[in-house]
Amino acid sequence: MEFDVPGPPCPTTLPDGSPAWLVSRYADVRQVLSDSWIGRAELYAADGPPMSETPGLVNDPDLMFNQDGPGHLRLRRTMRRAFTPRAVARWEPWIVSIVTELLDGLARRRGTVDIVAEFTRPLPVAVISRLMGLDASARERMRHWSKHAFSDGTGSAAEVETALAEFSAFGAELLAARRRAPGDDLVSSLVTAADDEGGIPEPQLVSLVCGLVVGGHDSTMTMLGNSLLYLLGDRPECWARVASSEAAAGALADRLFHLVPLGDDRGSIRRASRDVEVGGVVIPSGAVIVADCGMANRDPAVFRTRQDADLFAPLEAATLSFGAGPHYCLGAWLARLELTLALHHLAARFPRLRLAEPPENVVWRLGTTSRSPARLPVTW
Known part of the structure; x- marks a missing residue:
């Protein structure tokens, strides 16, 4: 893997040709992601820059990721307790049971098998479905909504808007159902926390639920x-060592999150609400900033050893793959647990697992924020 070398903040252009500032050094990216004067909500201000015309969930101003300040903190507080390391650790037994069930099905297959269809796609869908108390009938609809929520532009605007309207209606109905009859699931706990918190507009709660439904499985699947x-x-x-212990698989998962990007776009876009100095460079008020987490994760001033030399070695600093600051990914612990358990149990069950076709033959599934194999034929 070859990557550009990070440097001081410098002018760049976005894909649509509009001006921006590229920030790529580790310390500078952490500052941008943590600075209260640099945020996401400013991108959607009346005087903000032109946003992508591709419809989708990513550019919904009500999405928690696009909120800043007190409103963003209220939304995060409704979720924080549900995603602590201790809370996530309690889910391990039933995640293992889902993994085992899928591997049992895989073992009954013969010849070449598409591991995306049989494992990498159904696993995170089953996990988020159980976590949110969704029945099996919602799973196929989740795939449809995810395709349009993270649209790659191949669907028409009308198709995407119709799908997102259906998705929002589903989220609103789910919230109403949990208010009427709370259960032992994440949506019920969100309803309770939101009512305790107060002041959260219903559209933001709906976007929060929809974001969990699709974001909770799309990134893990990818x-x-x-x-x-x-x-x-x-x-x-590395496959035999992954099979040897869950601890080894966990160390590998940390390195993979750091090393393997979710998609081609490694930038996290923000906008400055006043003049800010980053890495000795003054970025003017109103400027769009691209915080390139992928380049920052390979900053030789921080990560001094070859990144892919030992995939089981501890990282020299915290990865920026989950972000930093107020928008640090709340689902990081769940994502790590799922990847760890999936890789460990898959390697232990199928020690001779190998690709059935050359890597260059892979057909890619493309989305707004992710890129992963649409199918991946394997054999053992």
């Missing part, structure tokens, strides 16, 4: 598919 392609295609010598 990461698992990309990791398997990398491990089986480039690093097959």
Whole structure:
């Protein structure tokens, strides 16, 4: 893997040709992601820059990721307790049961198998479905909504808008159902926390639920598919050690999150609400800033050893793959647990697992924020 070398903040252009500032050094990116004067909500201000015309959930101003300040903190507080390391650890037994069930089905297959269809896609969907108390009938609709929520522009605007309207209606109905009859699921706990918190507009709660439904499985599915392609295609010598222990798989998962990007776009876009100095450079008020977490994760001033030399070595600093600051990903612990358990149990069950086709034959699934194999034929 080859990447550009990070440097001081410098002018750049966005894909649409509009001006921006590129920030790529580790310390500078952490500052941008943590600075209260640099945020997401400013992108959607009346005088903000032109946003992508591709419809989708990512550019919904009500989405928690696009909120800043007190409103953003209220939304995060409704979720924080549900995603603590202790809370996530309690889910391990039933995640293992889902993994085992899928591997049992895989073992009954013969010949070449598409591991995306049989494992990397259904696993995170089943996990988020159980976490949110969704029945099996919602799973196929989740795939449809995810495709349009993270649209790659291949669907028409009318198709995407119709799908997102259906998705929002589903989120509103789910919230109403949990208010009427609370259960032992994440949506019920969100309703309770939101009522205790107060002051959260209903559209923001609906966007929060929809974001959890699709974001809670799309990123894990993407990461698992990309990791398997990398491990089986480039690093097959690691497979036996992944099978040896869950601890080894956990160390590998940390390194994979850091090393393997979810998509081609490694930038996290923000906007300055006043003049800010970053890395000795003054970025003017109103400027759009691209915080390139991928380049920052390979900053030689912080990560001094070859990134992919030992995939089981501890990282020299915290990865920026989950962001930093107020928008640090709340689902990081769940994503790590899912990737760890999936890789460990898959390697232990299928020690001779290998790609059935050359890596260059992979057909990619493209989305707004992710890129992963649409199918990945394997055999053992």
